[in-house]
Amino acid sequence: MKREQKINGLLQQIGATEGDGFAYDKEQLQRAIGQSENAYANIVIKILSGAGGFLATLALLGFFFVAGLYKTEPAMIISGIISIALAIGGSRIANHTFFDTVAITLYITGFVLAGIGMGSMGSDSNVILILFMIVSIAGVLISGGFMMTFVSVLLFNGSFFAIFPVNHLYGYIAAVPMLFVLAALYWLTANEHRILAAGSFWNKLYQSLQSGFFISFLAGLIWMVHQYDFGFGPMGYGRLLSVAIDIGILLLVAQIIKSLQIVSKVTIVAIYLLTIVLLLPVFNFAYIPGALFLLLLSVRYGYKVEIGLSIAALAYFIIKYYYDLRLSLLYKSGLLFFPGLLLLLVWYFYNRQLKRDEKI
Amino acid sequence: MNEPSVDREDIHLVSRHSNWTAQNIQATFEHSGIYTGKAGWRKFLNFFLIGLGLAFVLAGIIFFFAFNWASLHKVIKLGLVETLIAVCIAVVVLNKRLDEKIKNILLATASILVGALFAVFGQIYQTGADAYDLFLGWTLAILIWTLVSGFPVLWFIFMLLCNATLCLYIEQRTSHVEAIEMLSWLFGLNALFALLVEAVALGRPVQDKTGWLSGLAAIAAVCSITIAVCLGIIDRSPGFSISLLLAIAGFAAGIWYGLRHRKLLYLALIPFAVIIILITAIVRPFNDPVGIFFLVSLLIIGLTTLLIMQLVKLNKRWHEERTED
Numbered sequence: 001m002k003r004e005q006k007i008n009g010l011l012q013q014i015g016a017t018e019g020d021g022f023a024y025d026k027e028q029l030q031r032a033i034g035q036s037e038n039a040y041a042n043i044v045i046k047i048l049s050g051a052g053g054f055l056a057t058l059a060l061l062g063f064f065f066v067a068g069l070y071k072t073e074p075a076m077i078i079s080g081i082i083s084i085a086l087a088i089g090g091s092r093i094a095n096h097t098f099f100d101t102v103a104i105t106l107y108i109t110g111f112v113l114a115g116i117g118m119g120s121m122g123s124d125s126n127v128i129l130i131l132f133m134i135v136s137i138a139g140v141l142i143s144g145g146f147m148m149t150f151v152s153v154l155l156f157n158g159s160f161f162a163i164f165p166v167n168h169l170y171g172y173i174a175a176v177p178m179l180f181v182l183a184a185l186y187w188l189t190a191n192e193h194r195i196l197a198a199g200s201f202w203n204k205l206y207q208s209l210q211s212g213f214f215i216s217f218l219a220g221l222i223w224m225v226h227q228y229d230f231g232f233g234p235m236g237y238g239r240l241l242s243v244a245i246d247i248g249i250l251l252l253v254a255q256i257i258k259s260l261q262i263v264s265k266v267t268i269v270a271i272y273l274l275t276i277v278l279l280l281p282v283f284n285f286a287y288i289p290g291a292l293f294l295l296l297l298s299v300r301y302g303y304k305v306e307i308g309l310s311i312a313a314l315a316y317f318i319i320k321y322y323y324d325l326r327l328s329l330l331y332k333s334g335l336l337f338f339p340g341l342l343l344l345l346v347w348y349f350y351n352r353q354l355k356r357d358e359k360i
Numbered sequence: 361m362n363e364p365s366v367d368r369e370d371i372h373l374v375s376r377h378s379n380w381t382a383q384n385i386q387a388t389f390e391h392s393g394i395y396t397g398k399a400g401w402r403k404f405l406n407f408f409l410i411g412l413g414l415a416f417v418l419a420g421i422i423f424f425f426a427f428n429w430a431s432l433h434k435v436i437k438l439g440l441v442e443t444l445i446a447v448c449i450a451v452v453v454l455n456k457r458l459d460e461k462i463k464n465i466l467l468a469t470a471s472i473l474v475g476a477l478f479a480v481f482g483q484i485y486q487t488g489a490d491a492y493d494l495f496l497g498w499t500l501a502i503l504i505w506t507l508v509s510g511f512p513v514l515w516f517i518f519m520l521l522c523n524a525t526l527c528l529y530i531e532q533r534t535s536h537v538e539a540i541e542m543l544s545w546l547f548g549l550n551a552l553f554a555l556l557v558e559a560v561a562l563g564r565p566v567q568d569k570t571g572w573l574s575g576l577a578a579i580a581a582v583c584s585i586t587i588a589v590c591l592g593i594i595d596r597s598p599g600f601s602i603s604l605l606l607a608i609a610g611f612a613a614g615i616w617y618g619l620r621h622r623k624l625l626y627l628a629l630i631p632f633a634v635i636i637i638l639i640t641a642i643v644r645p646f647n648d649p650v651g652i653f654f655l656v657s658l659l660i661i662g663l664t665t666l667l668i669m670q671l672v673k674l675n676k677r678w679h680e681e682r683t684e685d
Contacts, residue, residue, distance in 0.1 A: 003370075003679070010366050010374055010388075017384050024378030032373050034676075044624045045671055048632060052664030056657045063653035101664045105657070193386035196375040203376040259401050299404050302368070302394040308572075322419070333423035340416025347409035354402060 003033060043305065049147055053104030060109050069113075073121045080114025083107070084135060091143040100147045107139070107151060125166045132159040146208045153212025154219075157181055161220065175237030178220045179244055182293075185213040186248055189301050214306055218294065218313060221287040225320055241286040245293050246279050252296040274346065278339065287317045366392050411465060418444075418469065422476070434484045441477045445470050464511035471502040471517055492528035499525050512557075512573045519553050519577060540599040543588035544606055550581035551610055558617070575625050578614070585610060586633040590640045607637070622678050628671055635663045 007029070015022050069076055087107035090099060111132060118128050132155060139152035157177065164174040188195065188210050195206045224238070253275050257268055282288040295310035325332055366388070375385055389395045396404065425432065425440060448470035452463045475498045481487070482494060499521040506518040526549055530542050554577035585607045592600030611630045618626030639659050643652045 006366055007370055007374060010370060011378075014374070014378070014380055014384065014388075017387070018379075018381065022379065024374065024380075029373065029377040032377060044628045045668060045675070048628045048664065048671070049668060051632070052660055052668075056660040056664070059653050059657035059660060063650060063657060066649045066653055099665075101668065102661050105661060193382045193389065196372060196385055197380060197382035200376045203372065207372070256401055256405075259396070259398050261398060299396055299400075302389075302396060329423050329427035333420045333427060335420075336416050336423060337420025340413050340418075340420055343409050343413030344417060347406070347413055350405060350409060354406075 049100045052101040056105040057108045073117045076113045076117030080110045083110030091145045091148045129159045149208035150212045157216035171236040175240045221290040224287045238286045245289045468514045495525040540588045540597045543584045544603045547585035553577040
């Protein structure tokens, strides 16, 4: 179906539901259709841009270090600031696919140089991280491009997260960044319609923000699995995060129940109880319910790439969980077999219910 | 999930340039099928429950027998695995009403159990076979199932097995083989896979609607030959000329195919690989590390940007041609 015809059909439908008050800018829309077909209509181009930017950043950083720039802290800081400014400003002025590789390279290089320069001059780590967060927010608000916004979100969340281990803050307080990312991801995804209607500025930023928070949350979960491999001890917030994630899962289960039009109170209670029973054994391992939350969220709101990533993450986390369990093979087999049997029983009764519904 | 009549990007574009209300935007997301509705959730839950359930039950059984393994009689050890394989195949063959996707999952499960069977056999009888024998036998045993199923996941398992067999054969059965030669062989194997998956020559194409399987095979092939050529440039290994010829032939075929069938992945992946090879060739003769790093960063930025420009122009032309059809 021709794209313009499709959009014209959509405009007619909207006109019918919105009434006479509905108005749109035809010229801007035509231009936007043309531009979107050029640029990031394809994820391949996005990945290519990111990969090119990443490799170029490594090479540029290599140049700065081999050239001895690390010996001059003020030069590193100034170079870093100029790189960041060029990246943000350039991305704003030349908001175009072609500039993205350059922008990402300059942006990340700028942060690395400025960070190392300030660190070498004895600046407090907290000051550096907070500055990074502020500059990332500026990157989101000023640059306007997909990749720049996406990278800014990752930098913001990464810096926020780093504050806690750097200050040796463990326990429930250390859960704050992950809780923030979880809440932001859920709120953004569930309120897509409101953000899109909030004006063209937020409309343009929505996709990059949602993708950025998704990847940030996934990275946080991966960190939880591998924190010991990097020499960090338990951050101590697994259970608090589990509670928050389980609440998120139950909210999504509520939406599933509504979509499936289940009205029987007994069935609804049974579904909630079953969900809690399945989540209990992994309460201390928040990364598994975390991956399940990401999967249900992606399926509910139709993000196909995120569904693939969530499935891969869930499979990996489950395998890692059972691999790390310090139990005999007999106990492990029980912990696998009985939940599996429960799931198959649920599948059997679920299918029976479906066939009953179809007959009606 | 049902294929939506409008997609997410259409809704984003229209809402950006209009006064469309939030409530109606949400309604459009729901009615167009972008947000998963009743039918989508039913399908997802069906596969999620059986997929996860089967995986857990099978894993539980495997762990149970691993625990008791030493004390089990060899007949029971082999019989158990063979029974599981037989049950999976029997369900696939005899149950006509079973959903196609569930049959494929059971076939894939049986294929994995074949490997377990060979491993158990090797362990009981201490055949002393090389690991390559096990993988070769496993690969051949599931060949026909793979061909008839058309299931992308099973093809992926088969592809992994072929790669493992090849690597182990080269390592265990041949005398000293350079890394560049092994990588060239891997390129050949994975390029063949990409070709097979894309082609309809087998009469029953692989049900790979999203192209992820052929994409993975293509990425594996291109990565192997790119590393081989770069190693050849750096080390000046004897196998360099062959790997270079393979790269030229393979890349040319890939570009032709990508242009002909409008596959952007091939047209992005292959030129990016060429950029990496070019940069390796350019920096190899120089001894100045400062200059090299700076030159490399400029080259990557410049060439990648140029590549993206061309891909965007091409993508735009394809869209225009599609709208004219």
